[in-house]
Amino acid sequence: MDEMIVLKNLTKSFGEVIKTEVLHDISVALQRGTMTAIVGPSGSGKTTLLNIISLLDSPSSGTLIIDGQDFSAGDIDRYAKYRNAHIGFIFQFHYLLPEFTALENILIPYWIQSGRPPVHVVQRALQLMKEIDILPIRDKYPHQISGGEQQRVAVARALVHEPKMVFADEPTGNLDRETGFAVLEVMTRMVRELGTTLILVTHDREIALRAERILELVDGRICKSFLVKEVGEEKTRQLLEDRSCLL
Amino acid sequence: MFFRPYEVHIAFRWLVKGRAQSVLLFCGIAMGVAVQFFLSSLIGGLQLSLIERTIGSAPHVYVLPADSIPVSFLSGDSQAVDFRKVPPTESREILSWQPYLDYLKKIPDVKAVCPVASGQAFIERGGLSLTVTVKGILPEEGASIYNFERNLKSGKLDLVGDSTILGMTIAEKLQLSIGDRFFIRNSLGVGDFFTVGGMIDLGSVQANALVFMSLDRARSFLSLRGITSLEVKVEDVFESEALARKVEPEFSRVKLESWQARNAELLTALRSQSGSSAVIQFFVLFAISLGIASVLGIAAVQKSRQLGILKAMGVDNRGAARIFLVQGLSLGIGGSTLGIALGYAIGKVFLEFFGPGTFGLQLRVPNFILPAVLAIIGSAIASTIPARRASKLSPIEVIRNG
Numbered sequence: 113m114d115e116m117i118v119l120k121n122l123t124k125s126f127g128e129v130i131k132t133e134v135l136h137d138i139s140v141a142l143q144r145g146t147m148t149a150i151v152g153p154s155g156s157g158k159t160t161l162l163n164i165i166s167l168l169d170s171p172s173s174g175t176l177i178i179d180g181q182d183f184s185a186g187d188i189d190r191y192a193k194y195r196n197a198h199i200g201f202i203f204q205f206h207y208l209l210p211e212f213t214a215l216e217n218i219l220i221p222y223w224i225q226s227g228r229p230p231v232h233v234v235q236r237a238l239q240l241m242k243e244i245d246i247l248p249i250r251d252k253y254p255h256q257i258s259g260g261e262q263q264r265v266a267v268a269r270a271l272v273h274e275p276k277m278v279f280a281d282e283p284t285g286n287l288d289r290e291t292g293f294a295v296l297e298v299m300t301r302m303v304r305e306l307g308t309t310l311i312l313v314t315h316d317r318e319i320a321l322r323a324e325r326i327l328e329l330v331d332g333r334i335c336k337s338f339l340v341k342e343v344g345e346e347k348t349r350q351l352l353e354d355r356s357c358l359l
Numbered sequence: 360m361f362f363r364p365y366e367v368h369i370a371f372r373w374l375v376k377g378r379a380q381s382v383l384l385f386c387g388i389a390m391g392v393a394v395q396f397f398l399s400s401l402i403g404g405l406q407l408s409l410i411e412r413t414i415g416s417a418p419h420v421y422v423l424p425a426d427s428i429p430v431s432f433l434s435g436d437s438q439a440v441d442f443r444k445v446p447p448t449e450s451r452e453i454l455s456w457q458p459y460l461d462y463l464k465k466i467p468d469v470k471a472v473c474p475v476a477s478g479q480a481f482i483e484r485g486g487l488s489l490t491v492t493v494k495g496i497l498p499e500e501g502a503s504i505y506n507f508e509r510n511l512k513s514g515k516l517d518l519v520g521d522s523t524i525l526g527m528t529i530a531e532k533l534q535l536s537i538g539d540r541f542f543i544r545n546s547l548g549v550g551d552f553f554t555v556g557g558m559i560d561l562g563s564v565q566a567n568a569l570v571f572m573s574l575d576r577a578r579s580f581l582s583l584r585g586i587t588s589l590e591v592k593v594e595d596v597f598e599s600e601a602l603a604r605k606v607e608p609e610f611s612r613v614k615l616e617s618w619q620a621r622n623a624e625l626l627t628a629l630r631s632q633s634g635s636s637a638v639i640q641f642f643v644l645f646a647i648s649l650g651i652a653s654v655l656g657i658a659a660v661q662k663s664r665q666l667g668i669l670k671a672m673g674v675d676n677r678g679a680a681r682i683f684l685v686q687g688l689s690l691g692i693g694g695s696t697l698g699i700a701l702g703y704a705i706g707k708v709f710l711e712f713f714g715p716g717t718f719g720l721q722l723r724v725p726n727f728i729l730p731a732v733l734a735i736i737g738s739a740i741a742s743t744i745p746a747r748r749a750s751k752l753s754p755i756e757v758i759r760n761g
Contacts, residue, residue: 168671168755189675196673203758207668209369211376220365227364282760334565 495577
C-alpha cells in the first residue's frame with residue numbers, strides 16, 4: 113500500500129502579533145485506502161490537523177504531501193479545486209443545504225465540478241441512496257428528515273463523486289448512539305467498497321476501534337500512533353485509556 | 360459562459376426559497392423602474408409638447424439681414440472712399456436672396472425654406488386700431504413652416520390677390536369673419552384693403568397676431584425692394600443651432616439665428632426640468648440599490664453556514680461571490696422587466712384618464728431602456744457587497760462555530 117498523506121515537521125500557528133502554535137512538528141504518513149482515527153482530548157489540535165490535511169486550512173510550516181502532490185504552500189484556489197475533485201467531507205453537523213432536497217444535496221459536489229449532472233450520475237446517486245437506506249427520502253428537504261437520515265445524506269454527498277479521501281469530524285457526535293453506529297457502519301462499508309482513504313476525528317473509543325490506525329494527539333503533538341491489528345483490540349483499549357505519551 | 364452552472368443553480372434556488380425577500384426586492388426594483396419610466400415619459404412628453412407649442416408651427420432658423428455695416432479700413436481719413444459700404448437698405452432687407460434660398464434648399468436636414476417679407480402694420484376697424492405683423496410668404500413653403508393644414512380653423516388656404524390668412528387673436532378682437540374686407544395701414548401710413556380668406560390658430564397670442572399674405576403683395580404693401588428674412592424649417596429641431604452655426608460662414612451680409620437663440624429662457628427651463636428629473640431618478644435608483652445591498656447583505660450572513668459548506672466542497676472565492684452577483688443581476692433584470700410593464704400600464708392609465716386634452720406621455724424605448732439598464736447595473740453593484748462578504752468567508756470558521 114502506498115502513502116496517501118505525508119506530513120513532515122508540520123506546524124500550525126494562529127494569531128498575527130502573539131502567535132500560538134497549536135500543532136508542533138507533526139510527522140506522519142497515512143496509507144491509501146485505510147481508515148485512520150484521530151483521537152485526543154478537547155483542544156489537542158485534532159480538528160486543526162484534520163482541516164490542514166483536508167486542505168481546508170494551510171500549514172504554517174513543514175511539508176504536506178497529498179497523493180504525491182505538494183500542498184505545503186497555501187494556494188486557496190488550488191486547495192478548493194482539489195477538495196472538490198478528490199475530497200469528501202462529513203461533519204458533526206450535517207451542513208446540508210436546506211433549500212435543496214436530499215438527492216439534490218448529494219449531487220451538489222457534481223454541480224460544482226461539472227455542472228448539471230447527467231442521468232448516469234443521478235442513477236449512481238440514487239443507487240448510493242438505496243444502499244444506505246435513504247432512497248424513500250430522496251425528494252425530502254433536510255428539515256423534513258431525521259438526524260440519522262440527514263447524516264446519511266451527508267455521507268452519500270461525501271461519497272457520490274467517489275473521492276480519494278473522506279474526512280469526517282465527529283460524524284456521529286450529534287446522533288444518539290444507535291443511530292451513530294448505523295451511520296458509521298454505512299460510512300465504513302462504503303469507504304471500504306470504494307477503496308477510499310478515511311480520516312476520522314472522534315472522541316468515541318468504540319468508533320476509534322474500527323479504524324486501522326489510531327493517532328492520538330495531546331497538546332498539538334502526536335502522542336501515540338499505532339495499527340489496531342498489530343496491537344490487538346485489548347491492547348488498543350488500554351492504550352486509549354492510558355494518558356501517557358508513547359512518542 | 361461568465362457564470363458557472365452551479366452558481367446560477369444555487370443563486371436561483373436561494374431566490375426561489377427566500378420567496379418573501381425576493382418578492383419584496385422584485386417589487387422594489389419594479390416600482391423604482393416604473394416610477395423612473397413614468398417620470399421620464401411624463402417629462403419627455405411635457406417637454407416635447409412645450410417645444411411643439413413653441414416652435415412646432417414656427418420657423419427653426421431665421422436668415423436675417425446683418426446688423427452691422429462693415430467699417431472702412433481707412434476709417435478716420437475723411438478723404439478715403441468706403442467702397443465696401445453696404446447700402447442702408449441692406450441693413451433692413453436681403454436684396455439678393457435667391458442664392459441663399461437655393462443653398463439652403465440643398466441641405467438634406469432642411470424641410471422647407473421660405474422667403475418672408477414682414478413688417479409692422481395696423482388694422483383699423485370701427486374706430487379700433489390693432490398692431491399686427493404682416494408676413495408675406497410663398498404659399499407652399501409658408502404652409503409647411505406654419506403648419507397651415509393643421510392649424511386652419513376656418514376658411515381656406517388661399518393667398519391669391521388680396522386674400523389673407525389671419526391669426527385667431529386678430530379675428531376675434533376685430534370680430535372679422537371669412538370673406539370680410541379690412542383696412543390695414545403700414546408703418547409709413549400707407550393703407551390698403553384686404554380680404555379674410557382663412558383663420559389659423561398658431562397656439563400663442565403673439566403668433567396669432569400675424570397676417571399672412573402672398574410675398575409679392577406684402578413687398579408692395581410694405582414698400583420693400585427685397586425680403587426681410589428667410590425662414591427655415593428643419594427635420595430635427597434640436598439641430599437648428601448647429602445648422603445655423605455650420606451654414607453661417609458660407610453666407611455673407613446676413614446672420615443666422617436659431618429658435619434656441621430666440622428662446623433661451625425656454626431652453627434653460629427645459630434644462631432645469633431635465634436636471635431635476637435626473638436628480639430624482641438618481642435617488643430612486645440609489646434607494647433601490649441600497650435596498651438590494653442591505654437585503655442581499657443580510658442574506659449573505661444568513662447563508663454563512665451554507666456558503667461555508669459549499670466552500671468546503673470546493674466552491675472557490677469567486678464562485679461564492681458570483682452566486683450573489685447572479686442574484687443581484689436576476690433581481691435587476693426581473694424587476695426591471697416588471698417595472699417596464701408596470702410603468703407602461705401606469706402611462707396608459709394616465710393617458711386614458713387625463714387624456715389627449717393635456718399633453719402626451721412620451722412612452723418611448725429610451726425612456727424605459729435607461730432606467731432598466733441603470734437598475735440592472737445598480738443591482739449588480741449592490742450585490743458586490745454580499746459577494747465580497749461571501750468571497751472572504753472562511754469555511755473553517757463556519758465549521759468550527761457549527
